Amino acid sequence: MEFDPSQPNAGRIYDYLLGGSHNFAxxxxxxxxxxxxIPTIENGARLNRWFLDIAVNRLADLGFNRYLDxxxxxxxxxxxxxxxxxxxxxxxxxxQATVAYAREIIGNNPRVIYHQANIAELESIxxxxxxxxxxxxxxxxxxIGVSYFLNxxxxxxxLQRLYEWCAPGSQIAISWIALPENPNPKLQELLARYSAxxxxxxxxxxxxxxxFIAPWTLLEPGFQRLSEWNEIDGTWVIDGDRQEGDEQxxxxxxxxxxx
Amino acid sequence: MxxxxxxxxxxxxxxxxxxxxxxxxxxPPRLHTIAMQIGQFLLDExxxxxxxxxxxxxxxxIGLKSLLAVVGAVQADYLRHGEQLRAIESYELLKVVIExxxxxxxxxxxxxxxxxxxxxxxxxxxxx
Numbered sequence: 166m167e168f169d170p171s172q173p174n175a176g177r178i179y180d181y182l183l184g185g186s187h188n189f190a191x192x193x194x195x196x197x198x199x200x201x202x203i204p205t206i207e208n209g210a211r212l213n214r215w216f217l218d219i220a221v222n223r224l225a226d227l228g229f230n231r232y233l234d235x236x237x238x239x240x241x242x243x244x245x246x247x248x249x250x251x252x253x254x255x256x257x258x259x260x261q262a263t264v265a266y267a268r269e270i271i272g273n274n275p276r277v278i279y280h281q282a283n284i285a286e287l288e289s290i291x292x293x294x295x296x297x298x299x300x301x302x303x304x305x306x307x308x309i310g311v312s313y314f315l316n317x318x319x320x321x322x323x324l325q326r327l328y329e330w331c332a333p334g335s336q337i338a339i340s341w342i343a344l345p346e347n348p349n350p351k352l353q354e355l356l357a358r359y360s361a362x363x364x365x366x367x368x369x370x371x372x373x374x375x376x377f378i379a380p381w382t383l384l385e386p387g388f389q390r391l392s393e394w395n396e397i398d399g400t401w402v403i404d405g406d407r408q409e410g411d412e413q414x415x416x417x418x419x420x421x422x423x424x
Numbered sequence: 425m426x427x428x429x430x431x432x433x434x435x436x437x438x439x440x441x442x443x444x445x446x447x448x449x450x451x452p453p454r455l456h457t458i459a460m461q462i463g464q465f466l467l468d469e470x471x472x473x474x475x476x477x478x479x480x481x482x483x484x485x486i487g488l489k490s491l492l493a494v495v496g497a498v499q500a501d502y503l504r505h506g507e508q509l510r511a512i513e514s515y516e517l518l519k520v521v522i523e524x525x526x527x528x529x530x531x532x533x534x535x536x537x538x539x540x541x542x543x544x545x546x547x548x549x550x551x552x
Binding site for chain 1: 449485547
């Protein structure tokens with residue numbers, strides 16, 4: 166993908182929603198349009214980023230010191246190498262501008278590598294991981310804020326291939342968005358906007374999401390709302406935009422293990 | 425009279441109620457530690473540490489709206505307990521905290537914008 170600062174970019178929009186400075190006017194305008202449609206979309210971005218913090222610390226407490234982060238975006242606003250400066254980290258993203266700026270942010274840090282690759286080109290990422298982690302395949306893997314940007318085939322293949330490749334005991338932290346089978350008009354518009362930016366969101370129900378977990382084993386506490394992980398009351402992340410029949414709309418976080 | 429437990433509770437509940445105004449670097453489960461630091465700072469009443477407190481709160485990821493909400497809640501709590509003098513003293517102290525916080529925030533945003541522009545410029549030149 167070419168670098169085009171005149172077009173909004175999902176990664177830079179996300180940075181803006183998190184309160185970051187790494188975005189252009191075109192991204193901020195696009196983000197504000199999304200906020201007008203779904204006022205609580207900023208909350209979702211924060212809950213996701215906070216879940217990353219929770220995930221990295223939980224995995225570190227279990228002894229993990231090697232992190233493979235998929236479709237990383239800009240590693241700002243509290244990212245893995247900031248949370249755990251002693252860890253070996255491999256980031257990746259498909260966007261050339263994101264990768265260039267991310268490398269600038271990371272600086273000269275041999276423990277952290279930012280690799281340019283699309284998550285659909287997993288073999289390239291795994292080859293880099295083999296090198297960076299010196300052949301150690303028992304990894305902590307993070308897919309936070311990613312799963313809903315992958316179509317069924319890519320999501321399924323990615324999780325399957327990661328399972329085959331990594332060593333037993335590896336864990337993966339994933340966040341998900343569950344949406345009703347028939348999204349309300351506001352949600353439909355949101356989905357259409359992301360599609361127009363070239364980053365379609367794939368709406369799945371909780372039951373559909375659960376089908377992607379095998380062969381990984383779901384760890385306790387299972388499917389838990391991001392609001393619960395973050396000890397915030399209620400399921401109101403997108404409640405403000407909720408309409409009748411949307412009761413399953415929410416964001417979830419899970420940990421899975423290769424047994 | 426307001427006790428250390430009271431002020432800690434007021435700060436903690438205010439921070440929790442405003443948690444979504446904080447940065448992505450500050451998950452709500454970590455707020456209780458910051459509430460204790462603010463509570464201790466208010467009880468110590470050391471004006472010399474107000475600037476440091478402002479910088480620390482910014483670096484920890486507290487949002488300006490959260491901080492302003494804490495100022496309001498602390499004032500309200502002191503006044504509710506009839507402690508007008510402490511309300512005034514704490515306001516003066518927190519004013520310095522906010523000034524320091526905002527100074528660091530502005531400096532950070534300027535620095536980030538400069539770095540971003542430089543990197544984008546380099547990228548555009550490298551792509552011809």
